[in-house]
Amino acid sequence: MPRRLLVLGSSWFLGRAVTDAALTAGWDVTTFRRGRVESGADPAGVTTVRGDYADPAAVAALAEAGPFDAVVDNLAYTPRETLAVARALEPVVERYVLVSTLSAYAGWPIEPLTEDSATLDCAPDAGPNPGHNGDPGPSTYGFGKAGCERAVTSTFGADRVAVLRAGVILGPHDYVGRLSWWLRRVRRGGRVLAPGDPLRGIQPIDVRDVAAFALRCAAGTPGVFNVTGPGTETFGDLLDACARVVEPPTGTELVWASDEFLVSQGLRQWTELPLWRAYPGTWAVDASRARAAGLVTRSLAETVRDTWEWLTGDAPVGHERAGELGIMPEREAEVLAAWTDRQSGR
Structure with missing residues (x-):
């Protein structure tokens, strides 16, 4: 029986790449999206549940579509919302893959980073736009992602969670540009x-390589990983x-x-x-842990x-x-x- 994957946010860029890669790999894929016209049609071969990430009723209905072997969450920005999603899905999802960011680190982009570097301090139930912005330095985006990491890990436990602290992602269908x-x-x-x-x-990484690694984590590789290119180009x-x-x-x-x-x-x-x-830390990120866990990057x-x-x-x-x-x-x-x-x- 195919493994069941839930993708939160499947129409733009990384979510789209994860969905495509999962279908190619034979997963039974369910996507959760608002379904706006400008973000594209539903991919062929998936089950689509429509709703808003911040809507408790929609998330409860999504949980009823389970159980799932794993979820890949591309929509986590506000800790309070992510905490509610994690709590709703915990009984019906085995593993949680959270797409986070290098901006969750207190030292980015000033200093070299490993997964042991300090992250920004944000509560798992914080509301929108937590923390503060600095240039260079912290951002409300980074504070929010750090809080989302805590929300998921506190709900699922570290052994059921993979946190992907992604760097700059490039490739086809990039909406940032x-x-x-x-x-x-x-x-x-x-x-x-x-x-x-x-x-x-520099250390950009192709969206398809991030998607492939997210699937590897969804199949049973927990941990916190910096997900970047090798820095050899x-x-x-x-x-x-x-x-x-x-x-x-x-x-x-x-x-x-x-x-x-x-x-x-x-x-x-x-x-x-x-x-x-x-700033010297922009492209000084150690991603060796992810490579040891199976991350492969193209040129x-x-x-x-x-x-x-x-x-x-x-x-x-x-x-x-x-x-x-x-x-x-x-x-x-x-x-x-x-x-x-x-x-x-x-």
């Missing part, structure tokens, strides 16, 4: 403002891969400007030049290629977060001119 922005920018051509050191190691590798797949106009040039200069120009880190952050070049194929073939559905990203062309030209003047001593 960090890689998509770079692909489109390189495709436009000209002088492209490239941030920092091209030899800086660089920002230069990423933008070179973009240039190879998009075939930009002749004369396109990557102009690498130093962190110090970009900071002095007041550029917003992480958003105005996506994936750029000058950045494959992720870049497949994302471009998706962008140019599937007419991606827009998402509000994509509007947060990218430097305006006029502003980029100003910064490039200032960098050129600095380099020439003017």
Whole structure:
């Protein structure tokens, strides 16, 4: 009899990838989603339960659809809501896989991290937007995820829970659009403002690799895991891969400007030049525990290629977060001119 998997949030990006991977692997999949038109149709081959994560009646109805061998929760943001979901599902779910984030660490992005690094202090029953925001430093998003981790672990017990503290996830169907922005920018051509050191190691991970590891955990691998790329590829590798797949106009040039200069120009880190952050802990995350537990990651070049194929073939559905990203062309030209003047001593 096929194992039964419940996926909370199945239409966008990681939830979609988990659902697809589970169907391919032969799981009997039930998805729980609101079913908004803009987030896409229900995947073929799944049972869909519609409802809101924050609605106790909907969650109670979902529990009645059990039992399940495992749940993968992509919707955990507010601890109080996650605590209620965990309590409702605990009698009918054997294992809980919680998708968390590196932002749950108190030291991210300032210092190197392992799974033993301190996390932010948030109660398992905290309400929306707990804690505070800092730049750099803590965020209400990170506090909330830390509280969700406590909510699930306190309900299920550590031996029935896998917490995936994911780093930057890229790949096809990415609604945030960090890689998509770079692909489109390189495709436009000209002088492209490239941030920092091209030899800086970076640790993004393909969404399909996170999904495969989530399924491994759902099948019976508990624990807390940092889920990132290995850090053996660089920002230069990423933008070179973009240039190879998009075939930009002749004369396109990557102009690498130093962190110090970009900071002095007041550029917003992480958003105005996506994936750029000058803080030393950004890409200093130890994911060896996940690799020992079976995490396998593909090359950045494959992720870049497949994302471009998706962008140019599937007419991606827009998402509000994509509007947060990218430097305006006029502003980029100003910064490039200032960098050129600095380099020439003017």
